[in-house]
Amino acid sequence: MNDRAKDELKPIANESGIEVKPLYTAADVEASGGMAMVGQPGEYPFTRGIHRLMYRKQPWTMRQYAGFGNPADTNKRFKYLIANGQTGLNVAFDLPTQIGLDSDDPLAAGEIGRVGMSVDTLRDFEVAFDGIDLNKITVSLTINGAAAILIAMYLAMAEKRGYDVKQLRGTAQNDILKEFIGRGTWIFPVEPSIRLVGDTIEYCAEHAPKYSPVSVCGYHIRESGANPAQEMAYAFCIAKAYADDVIKRGLHVDEFAGRLSYNFNIFGNLFEQVAKFRAGRGLWAKIMKEQYGAEKPGSMWLRMIAAGGGGGLTFEQPEVNIVRGAYYALISALSGTQTMALCSYDEAYTIPTEYSARISLRTMQLLIEEMGLTETVDPLGGSFYVETLTNQMRQKMEEIMAEVDAQGGIVKLVSEGAIQSKVSAQAYKMQRDIESGRFRKVGVNCYRNEQEEEHPVEFHPYNEEDTRVQIAGLNKVRAERDPAKVSQALARLSADASAGRNVMPALVEAVKAYATVGEMTNELVKIFDRYQEPIRF
Amino acid sequence: MTQRRIKVLLAKPGLDGHDQGAKVVVRALMDAGMEVIYTGLRQTPEAVARMALDEDVDVVALSSLAGSHVPFCSKLKPLLEANHLQDKLWVIGGNLPAQDHDALRRLGFSGIFPTGAKLDAIVDYIREHVK
Numbered sequence: 001m002n003d004r005a006k007d008e009l010k011p012i013a014n015e016s017g018i019e020v021k022p023l024y025t026a027a028d029v030e031a032s033g034g035m036a037m038v039g040q041p042g043e044y045p046f047t048r049g050i051h052r053l054m055y056r057k058q059p060w061t062m063r064q065y066a067g068f069g070n071p072a073d074t075n076k077r078f079k080y081l082i083a084n085g086q087t088g089l090n091v092a093f094d095l096p097t098q099i100g101l102d103s104d105d106p107l108a109a110g111e112i113g114r115v116g117m118s119v120d121t122l123r124d125f126e127v128a129f130d131g132i133d134l135n136k137i138t139v140s141l142t143i144n145g146a147a148a149i150l151i152a153m154y155l156a157m158a159e160k161r162g163y164d165v166k167q168l169r170g171t172a173q174n175d176i177l178k179e180f181i182g183r184g185t186w187i188f189p190v191e192p193s194i195r196l197v198g199d200t201i202e203y204c205a206e207h208a209p210k211y212s213p214v215s216v217c218g219y220h221i222r223e224s225g226a227n228p229a230q231e232m233a234y235a236f237c238i239a240k241a242y243a244d245d246v247i248k249r250g251l252h253v254d255e256f257a258g259r260l261s262y263n264f265n266i267f268g269n270l271f272e273q274v275a276k277f278r279a280g281r282g283l284w285a286k287i288m289k290e291q292y293g294a295e296k297p298g299s300m301w302l303r304m305i306a307a308g309g310g311g312g313l314t315f316e317q318p319e320v321n322i323v324r325g326a327y328y329a330l331i332s333a334l335s336g337t338q339t340m341a342l343c344s345y346d347e348a349y350t351i352p353t354e355y356s357a358r359i360s361l362r363t364m365q366l367l368i369e370e371m372g373l374t375e376t377v378d379p380l381g382g383s384f385y386v387e388t389l390t391n392q393m394r395q396k397m398e399e400i401m402a403e404v405d406a407q408g409g410i411v412k413l414v415s416e417g418a419i420q421s422k423v424s425a426q427a428y429k430m431q432r433d434i435e436s437g438r439f440r441k442v443g444v445n446c447y448r449n450e451q452e453e454e455h456p457v458e459f460h461p462y463n464e465e466d467t468r469v470q471i472a473g474l475n476k477v478r479a480e481r482d483p484a485k486v487s488q489a490l491a492r493l494s495a496d497a498s499a500g501r502n503v504m505p506a507l508v509e510a511v512k513a514y515a516t517v518g519e520m521t522n523e524l525v526k527i528f529d530r531y532q533e534p535i536r537f
Numbered sequence: 538m539t540q541r542r543i544k545v546l547l548a549k550p551g552l553d554g555h556d557q558g559a560k561v562v563v564r565a566l567m568d569a570g571m572e573v574i575y576t577g578l579r580q581t582p583e584a585v586a587r588m589a590l591d592e593d594v595d596v597v598a599l600s601s602l603a604g605s606h607v608p609f610c611s612k613l614k615p616l617l618e619a620n621h622l623q624d625k626l627w628v629i630g631g632n633l634p635a636q637d638h639d640a641l642r643r644l645g646f647s648g649i650f651p652t653g654a655k656l657d658a659i660v661d662y663i664r665e666h667v668k
Contacts, residue, residue, distance in 0.1 A: 095552035095603060099579075107581070110608035111552050184554020184578045224557050315653040348652055349634065424560040431561050435655050444653075459634060462604060533577040537563060 014272040016229035018392045024384035032391035037282045041336075041377045044289065047282040047390065048378040049336040050301040055374035060332070061339040062364045063140060063305065064357050067092030067117040069466045070473070071128035074117040078132060080354055084361055090140040090341060091128070092116030093150075098185040100146045100521030103470045112467040115351070116142075119150070120474040121514045125157040134158055140171040140215070140305075140339075145187035147174035148196045149520050152507035155208055160512075171212040171261060174200055177238040178217045180414045180531070181423065182224030187521060190415045192528035196503070198245035203504035205246075205256040214242060215261045215305065222265040223311045224420075225427030228272055229393055232280045233400035234419065235262060236287065237410035243292065257288060258298035263305050266328045266335070267312025274380055275389035277306065277335035283394050306337035308360075310347050317443035318457055321345035326363050333373040334380055340364050351460035417534030424537070477514050485513040490523050497527040543667050545596040548576040548585045550613070553603035558631060562600065565656040571663070582609060586616035594625065595667045599646075601631040610644040617645070626666050630654060 012020045021028070029035065037045055042052030051057065064081060066089070067074045078089055093116040096108035102120050103112050112118050117128060129139070143150045151172045158168050176193040179186045186193065200213040218226075218235035226234060239260060246256055264280075266273050285300035294300050308328030313321045325342045332340045342360040344352035352360070367373040380386045404410050413419045433439035440446055489510035496506045503524070510520050547563055549556055556578060563575045574592055576585070589597045597617065601609065606629060617623065628648030629641060638649050648662045 095554075099552060101552075107552070110605045111603070114604050179554070182554075182557060184556055315651070348632070424557065425564070427557050428561045428564040431565075431656060435657070459636070535575055535577050537560075537567070537575075 014269050015227045016272060016276075016393060016396055017227065018272075018389065018396065024388050026384060028388040029384055029391070032388045033395070034391075035387065037391070037394065038381065038387065044297065044300060045282040045285040046301060047278050048381050050281065050303065050338075052377075054336060054377040055333070055368075056377065059368045059374045060337055060364075061088040061138070062086050062361060063088035063090045063339050063341050064344075064352075064360055065090045065092050065142065065341060066352075066357065068094075068115070068351055068460065069113040069117060069463060070470050071117050071119065071124040073113070073466070075128050075130055075132075077354070078128070081357065081361070082132070082137060084358055085365060086361055088138045088140060088339060089132070091142060093141075093143055094118045095185070097150075097517060098143060098145060100149070100187050100517055100525075102516045102518030103467065103474055105518055109467075112470050114462055118466075118470045119153070120470070120516045120518070121477045122153055122156055122160075122511050123473065123477050123514065125153050126160070129157060134161070134163055134168065134170070138169045138171070140173070142173045144173055144176050144179045144183070145185045145193075146517060146521060147172050147176070148200050148503060149507055149511070149517055151200050151204070151211075151213060152504060152511045155211070156508055156511045165208050165211075167210060168208055169210050169212075171215050172200070173217065173263065174214045175217045175238065175263075177241060177410065177414055178220050178235070181234070181419050182220040186531045188524065188528040189531045190411060192524075193531070194241060194245050194411065197242050198249065199502045199504050201242065201246045201256050201259075202249055202251060202502055204259065205251060209259070212259045212261045212303075214239075214259075215263045216242070217263040219263045219265040219307060219309060221419075221423065222267075223309060225423035225425070225430065227426065228268060228276045229396040230400055230423070231265060232276055232283075233397040234404070234410065235264070236280075236284060236397070237401055237404050240287070240291075241409075241411050247292075253288065253292040253294045254296045254299050257292070257294055258296060258301070261303040261305070261338075263307065265309035265311065266306050266331045267309045267324075270327065270331050270334075271386060271389055272393070273331045274334050275386055275393045277304075277337070278378070278381075278386070278390040279394035279397060281336070282390075283397055303338050305339035305341060306332040306335050307340070308332065308342035310343040313343055313345070313348055314441060314444050315348040317449060318345050318348060320443055321348075322359060322363070325360060326366075329364050329367055330371075330373070333367050336378055346457045349457045349459065353458050353460060355458070415534070417536035420534075421536045474516065478516070481514040486510070486515050486519070489513045489515055490519060493520060494523045494527060497524055543571045543596065543663060544592065544594045545571050545573045545598055545663070546576065546585070546589050546592060546594040547573055547598045547600065548580045548588070549578045550580055550582070550585065550599050550601055550609040551603070551605045552579060553601055553605070554578055555602040555631075556600070558602065559600035562598070562630065562656065562659060565660060566663070569660040569664075582612040582616050585613055586620050586622070589617060589622055589625070590620040596626045596628060596663055597622065599629040599631075601629065601633070604632065606631065606633060607637055607640050607644075610641060610646060614644045624668060626663065626668070628659070628663065630659065
């Protein structure tokens, strides 16, 4: 036997720890559990897709993450994306907004409008969405710590513009447990944070039943170092924690579960990702049906955005990220996602320019128009390899979820920093593996350019003037609003928060009175306190 | 040179929540035998300067990925100097565009480790430059 033959027999495992064989046959499918969980698209357990005809009926929604500067700048970018064929919006907020600070807060200095648009009051939403038909374009708000406030603001803005809130669609990210694991825009401690998520779910179930108040994110947990099976398993544990909070209040699972949605990541091995999504659909349906007694099919659907994550893109040879993005979009389409987004090739450097955002959009459009990805449902279904891997990934996820439960549950593990510590140890190992070349990254540890070229990246400029404009706008609103209404609404908010009532009605009232994000947050901090991050390695 | 363990304060400045990289660097420095105090998220310049003084560290390290590194370091520099920490090693890593590197060096951050920097390069730099 020569060296090459020995090489080929070296065992290979995917990132989730499943051994990959050189060939799969029907016997492997059988040995891994058979085809029992496959079924038909649109039917329980939905492994092949949540709808019968999937993209044949309607292609995925394309929703690039965008937002920067003040609301007027963001409004222009939104209109640009819509004019180029984007079918949904995903709003990026600046960090002060995300953690509940007004633009004139000293802690916000230097951060206004930097990584997203700044929002202080309802006026900013009125400007940002001016001229955009909220019935034609669904809006996703990437907001977590301050989500209850911004959901209230979005509903109030829509109502003010004459939309029927009962018919209004849209999504908020509003997944605070993953913010404690990665991304970090928490405000309140763990328990009241979960309660706020529950408040939004409960409120929307009654007042805005078509609005999706939560998008549970495996995405950021993966970016923090989780492997694909952990990404989905931890997300399910988190979704269950929210569902448990709402069920405790007396709601039946079918009253709200149909509006829960998910956000997952796609970088990595193509087959492992596709199997992850297929496995996840079956597992979530099973959990909802068997553990929660869901009866409506919609309550069992794993509705999701599958997004080409920044974690897979490289700083080196950034133009190669355009190609990576194309593969990620392909994976996303093969996975049967409802919504797709791609990090742009320049995101390791800067906020995407209009040019790079358009390339991402065209990448997704190309799959629809030229590659035949919308013609047939679940085209990889029935492949010996994909079906085997789907069974194995589902079992892996079940094992991880059982382990979380055995250790006291996701809320406890996140509160103690245990999940954070685990994924960060994995991120460290991965970084070492990349640096040693054990884990291959093109342009990073193999196929490097002899001489690094000038990178064709145009920097998104940060405009200091935006801060002045934003604060001037905030002061104008403060001067024009009725202070009696504001203090009345804030007093109600405080009373409801401390009495354990749902705070959403009070937030809607406060938002309509043009209370600021900072004022509302501070009222809640007085009752709930602030989160203290556990530091654990 | 005495073999005292190098003591590093690794801080997350401002409101940026990206801590994956910072935590990876903490582990690399610990594996290299250094003592590391990791601050967690959302540190003000005042807090960083105070901890650097109180903990008597050899290295003040920042990890910044959300673009506010220059304004933050501009505020931090006079505070570190007021605490007589100008002789300590100041380093920064993260999403740091090349066009900002001169400004960061002028602000006293001699070690600059943008995205793509290797862990061993960070460890070696600190070992070589701690006075």
